[in-house]
Amino acid sequence: MEEETELKPTRRTTIVTLSQKAGVAPSTVTRALRGDSRISTKTRERILGLAREFGYTPNALARTLSSGRSGLYGLVLGPSTNPFYTELLHEATAQAEALGVRLLIIHAGLGPIEERTAEALLQYQVDGCIISSAIMTSRASEICAANQVPLVMVNRVAMQRACAVTCDNRAGGRELAELLRSKGRRRIAIVRTSSTSSTSQEREDAFAASLAKDDLTLALRLDGHSTYDGGFEAGRTIAAMAPAERPDGVFAVSDIMAMGVLDAFRLAGVRVPDDIAVVGFDGLPSSARPIYDLTTIEQPLPLMIRRSFEILQSRSKDQNQPEEVLSLRGRLIVRGSSGA
Amino acid sequence: MEEETELKPTRRTTIVTLSQKAGVAPSTVTRALRGDSRISTKTRERILGLAREFGYTPNALARTLSSGRSGLYGLVLGPSTNPFYTELLHEATAQAEALGVRLLIIHAGLGPIEERTAEALLQYQVDGCIISSAIMTSRASEICAANQVPLVMVNRVAMQRACAVTCDNRAGGRELAELLRSKGRRRIAIVRTSSTSSTSQEREDAFAASLAKDDLTLALRLDGHSTYDGGFEAGRTIAAMAPAERPDGVFAVSDIMAMGVLDAFRLAGVRVPDDIAVVGFDGLPSSARPIYDLTTIEQPLPLMIRRSFEILQSRSKDQNQPEEVLSLRGRLIVRGSSGA
DNA sequence: AATTAGTGCGCACACGTTTGCGCAACGAAT
DNA sequence: ATTCGTTGCGCAAACGTGTGCGCACTAATT
Numbered sequence: 001m002e003e004e005t006e007l008k009p010t011r012r013t014t015i016v017t018l019s020q021k022a023g024v025a026p027s028t029v030t031r032a033l034r035g036d037s038r039i040s041t042k043t044r045e046r047i048l049g050l051a052r053e054f055g056y057t058p059n060a061l062a063r064t065l066s067s068g069r070s071g072l073y074g075l076v077l078g079p080s081t082n083p084f085y086t087e088l089l090h091e092a093t094a095q096a097e098a099l100g101v102r103l104l105i106i107h108a109g110l111g112p113i114e115e116r117t118a119e120a121l122l123q124y125q126v127d128g129c130i131i132s133s134a135i136m137t138s139r140a141s142e143i144c145a146a147n148q149v150p151l152v153m154v155n156r157v158a159m160q161r162a163c164a165v166t167c168d169n170r171a172g173g174r175e176l177a178e179l180l181r182s183k184g185r186r187r188i189a190i191v192r193t194s195s196t197s198s199t200s201q202e203r204e205d206a207f208a209a210s211l212a213k214d215d216l217t218l219a220l221r222l223d224g225h226s227t228y229d230g231g232f233e234a235g236r237t238i239a240a241m242a243p244a245e246r247p248d249g250v251f252a253v254s255d256i257m258a259m260g261v262l263d264a265f266r267l268a269g270v271r272v273p274d275d276i277a278v279v280g281f282d283g284l285p286s287s288a289r290p291i292y293d294l295t296t297i298e299q300p301l302p303l304m305i306r307r308s309f310e311i312l313q314s315r316s317k318d319q320n321q322p323e324e325v326l327s328l329r330g331r332l333i334v335r336g337s338s339g340a
Numbered sequence: 341m342e343e344e345t346e347l348k349p350t351r352r353t354t355i356v357t358l359s360q361k362a363g364v365a366p367s368t369v370t371r372a373l374r375g376d377s378r379i380s381t382k383t384r385e386r387i388l389g390l391a392r393e394f395g396y397t398p399n400a401l402a403r404t405l406s407s408g409r410s411g412l413y414g415l416v417l418g419p420s421t422n423p424f425y426t427e428l429l430h431e432a433t434a435q436a437e438a439l440g441v442r443l444l445i446i447h448a449g450l451g452p453i454e455e456r457t458a459e460a461l462l463q464y465q466v467d468g469c470i471i472s473s474a475i476m477t478s479r480a481s482e483i484c485a486a487n488q489v490p491l492v493m494v495n496r497v498a499m500q501r502a503c504a505v506t507c508d509n510r511a512g513g514r515e516l517a518e519l520l521r522s523k524g525r526r527r528i529a530i531v532r533t534s535s536t537s538s539t540s541q542e543r544e545d546a547f548a549a550s551l552a553k554d555d556l557t558l559a560l561r562l563d564g565h566s567t568y569d570g571g572f573e574a575g576r577t578i579a580a581m582a583p584a585e586r587p588d589g590v591f592a593v594s595d596i597m598a599m600g601v602l603d604a605f606r607l608a609g610v611r612v613p614d615d616i617a618v619v620g621f622d623g624l625p626s627s628a629r630p631i632y633d634l635t636t637i638e639q640p641l642p643l644m645i646r647r648s649f650e651i652l653q654s655r656s657k658d659q660n661q662p663e664e665v666l667s668l669r670g671r672l673i674v675r676g677s678s679g680a
Numbered sequence: 681a682a683t684t685a686g687t688g689c690g691c692a693c694a695c696g697t698t699t700g701c702g703c704a705a706c707g708a709a710t
Numbered sequence: 711a712t713t714c715g716t717t718g719c720g721c722a723a724a725c726g727t728g729t730g731c732g733c734a735c736t737a738a739t740t
Contacts, residue, residue, distance in 0.1 A: 016727095025691075026726085026727080028688085029727095030727065034728090055483070058727080060465075061410065062728090065728095066729085068695085075445070080429070080625075086420050086426045089448065090448050109433070119397050122397040124400050124442065290603070290607060356696070365719070365720045367697095367699075371699095374698090380719090399695090403696080405726065406696080407699090408725085
């Protein structure tokens with residue numbers, strides 16, 4: 001203990017270290033590094049040289065303390081059973097890297113965001129948080145509101161007051177219904193999910209409304225729990241029906257469920273699209289696999305994430321902006337599963 | 341500007357705020373909150389009460405600056421095309437939540453960890469970093485070494501000096517080979533990956549070594565690029581062979597490739613396991629789907645992550661511990677794809 | 681020669697928390 | 711009545727950056 005001042009193993013080089021080497025004040029180093037115009041080019045070059053030489057890396061945490069901006073964004077993901085969230089994570093990571101900010105995983109899975117989880121947002125002073133899937137307990141959203149943490153819900157319209165960026169679920173549902181109707185499908189089932197999310201409901205409502213234009217109603221409504229296994233079970237149920245009364249079209253409100261439906265049909269010998277057409281929603285990369293060849297609506301994920309970051313950055317500058325809900329049109333991808 | 345002292349919108353309550361309300365020094369508040377025995381129970385209760393009343397949440401960043409520990413762990417993930425990384429993420433997130441620490445996404449994808457990316461580890465003063473999949477540029481690993489950032493490679497043995505936690509790939513490869521041999525399979529193909537990772541090579545080596553005991557050699561070696569699509573292509577190649585010379589067994593060194601192989605066989609009408617047996621490696625949840633019913637080795641992911649955190653925490657206390665490489669036995673799961 | 685208008689930089693404090701040290705007050709033991 | 715140990719707490723510095731203000735110096739204008 002007595003010798004600790006001697007043993008200190010080459011501490012990290014900081015702005016203070018550099019200021020001593022350069023014989024200037026720490027504030028000069030800060031400004032030189034940030035390109036402040038008040039510092040002469042000569043001094044700046046010298047300091048930049050020293051910074052490189054001694055391998056200086058700024059301490060983002062200290063900067064946060066001083067400036068208030070952390071460069072950290074929270075990310076809340078849904079369960080691992082839906083690859084959509086994996087796509088979202090990768091897209092968000094890539095964009096964060098490009099923006100020079102970092103993502104903090106706040107939560108991943110099914111359950112709601114608890115108070116304890118929400119506090120992490122404050123503890124690490126995040127500049128904002130992207131929430132997909134999960135809902136917040138009212139206490140958790142109170143905490144965020146009270147502390148001015150900008151939030152944006154992705155693929156979900158908030159129950160609470162909050163910004164949201166979603167795919168246009170109604171337009172997508174309508175397009176898929178129109179497609180099935182145009183192919184002459186008349187007995188149509190839906191595999192939906194009964195979670196608290198708005199997404200499934202919107203897709204179903206618009207789908208059913210479009211069917212109604214041909215005086216059709218949904219022949220069957222099954223719950224697929226937003227999982228492959230749930231879709232598979234639903235598919236087995238449909239496949240087990242007598243061919244005469246079996247639907248000739250299925251809309252699974254998410255691709256992962258559609259994949260389960262398709263595999264169940266395949267195992268049961270129900271032919272797609274001859275016996276029954278199948279359409280999904282999300283545009284997962286795996287929906288393009290030849291084995292599925294699934295007709296679906298592709299969510300514009302890159303743009304959705306981009307807009308999310310824009311909203312967060314804008315709101316962290318001025319917290320009092322009105323909330324905005326953004327709906328982006330998806331792209332219909334017609335593949336073999338819906339029939340020729 | 342003149343009025344800004346008036347307009348300050350109820351700043352977040354800090355330790356200083358609390359100390360004023362309680363009429364004590366900030367240091368007393370700190371100690372009371374942390375349960376220091378030197379503070380009287382009465383004072384502590386009073387301060388805890390105020391903390392609740394005013395919704396105090398500690399500022400983790402300021403704490404880091406002062407104490408050196410951030411409670412942040414970096415996480416580097418592989419590409420979204422392999423669900424294994426999704427499982428890893430969710431397991432790591434769940435355990436981090438239980439440990440009261442947070443995960444910072446450092447990188448997700450194929451490319452190596454660049455210098456710029458590695459710097460994020462320093463900027464946010466992470467207590468350690470879990471690296472799966474990616475390799476680091478030598479410059480990046482120099483940076484981490486120089487700044488004493490504890491690293492642990494998961495599912496990968498480091499080229500550079502570093503700790504690692506992996507599944508016992510050799511034992512797994514051997515077990516799978518023994519299984520196929522015991523089922524009488526004699527012409528065996530492997531779908532591997534030529535990346536720089538040690539994992540594929542270890543699995544293949546042990547697999548081939550076991551085959552050699554029956555004087556068998558690998559009939560075919562294909563590159564599946566660790567993706568479904570790569571596995572699918574490999575499967576098509578195999579399926580296109582004349583039945584007489586076609587292999588009667590395939591080892592795909594990762595489940596995601598095995599799934600591609602299986603689907604290619606299905607589309608080509610090659611029957612599994614009658615015409616050809618298929619085995620994988622990783623134990624992905626999706627390998628259990630009835631449509632795949634894939635025999636595989638399940639990696640003990642929960643334990644792997646637990647040990648990883650233990651290693652990181654231990655090394656952040658004492659950086660000079662020798663490096664350790666931990667190999668955990670996987671579990672053979674025999675399913676239908678390898679034959680009865 | 682006196683005023684002005686820059687240019688280049690330093691001083692000092694702030695951000696919120698932790699921590700080593702030390703100081704009062706109090707009861708107990710000499 | 712002095713010394714001692716204990717309990718309970720405060721002081722002040724430190725962590726690394728950012729920033730408002732102001733000072734010195736030079737050069738251009740009256």
